[in-house]
Amino acid sequence: MSFIISAQDHEEMKKLASLVRVMNSLGHNPATSGNYSLRSKTSPEIALVSESGIDKSKFSEENFLPIYWETRQMHPDYKNAGRKSSDETDIHLTIYQITKANCVLHSHMVDALLFADLFYGKPYATIEGLELLKGFRGIKTHDLKINIPCFDNTQDIATLAEQIKPAILAQKNNYGLLLRGHGIYVWGDSVEEAKRHLEVFEYIFKYYLNSRRGY
Numbered sequence: 157m158s159f160i161i162s163a164q165d166h167e168e169m170k171k172l173a174s175l176v177r178v179m180n181s182l183g184h185n186p187a188t189s190g191n192y193s194l195r196s197k198t199s200p201e202i203a204l205v206s207e208s209g210i211d212k213s214k215f216s217e218e219n220f221l222p223i224y225w226e227t228r229q230m231h232p233d234y235k236n237a238g239r240k241s242s243d244e245t246d247i248h249l250t251i252y253q254i255t256k257a258n259c260v261l262h263s264h265m266v267d268a269l270l271f272a273d274l275f276y277g278k279p280y281a282t283i284e285g286l287e288l289l290k291g292f293r294g295i296k297t298h299d300l301k302i303n304i305p306c307f308d309n310t311q312d313i314a315t316l317a318e319q320i321k322p323a324i325l326a327q328k329n330n331y332g333l334l335l336r337g338h339g340i341y342v343w344g345d346s347v348e349e350a351k352r353h354l355e356v357f358e359y360i361f362k363y364y365l366n367s368r369r370g371y
């Protein structure tokens with residue numbers, strides 16, 4: 157049975173594709189890096205994940221591929237056409253499995269790498285005490301700590317996707333995952349919320365990098 161993208165999903169894909177192009181112009185995904193996804197609103201067993209190797213300045217809604225997030229298989233129509241989703245698809249699918257996220261953004265922004273280095277060797281990077289923390293869903297005060305899980309980079313994405321599960325589940329009010337020397341995954345309830353969460357992380361990383369807190 158062929159998979160028809162619903163009008164509702166198509167709108168979200170357009171919205172996310174437009175964000176991807178903006179993020180590209182801001183240095184989040186040079187040299188085809190970075191990957192993006194949505195949980196389908198009309199086929200909840202499907203995640204729409206960005207295609208591998210696309211120049212993000214040219215990214216469009218046609219560059220999302222439907223993947224069954226439980227079996228991790230791409231819809232046969234797309235597989236037979238020789239198309240391939242991002243190498244890091246498993247990370248997106250795991251986030252959909254264990255959180256209520258509907259959108260996942262993966263950025264290679266340099267500040268995420270530098271920030272993770274401030275917490276070298278630690279399982280979490282802790283952020284605290286800043287007003288902008290209230291930009292995260294459910295947070296009403298600056299007076300709390302958030303632990304962002306940090307993992308070493310690897311090319312073994314299937315193993316990493318298993319390892320991140322307990323680390324993400326253990327943290328309340330956290331919407332990010334750092335990979336050292338690589339980048340950050342950020343998620344939210346919608347494209348708009350994931351974007352807002354990314355902006356909070358970016359701002360806080362800049363603050364820590366400039367103030368040298370975290371050592």
Ligand SMILES: [Zn+2]
Pocket residue numbers: 189190191244262264338339
């Ligand atoms: Zn990456």
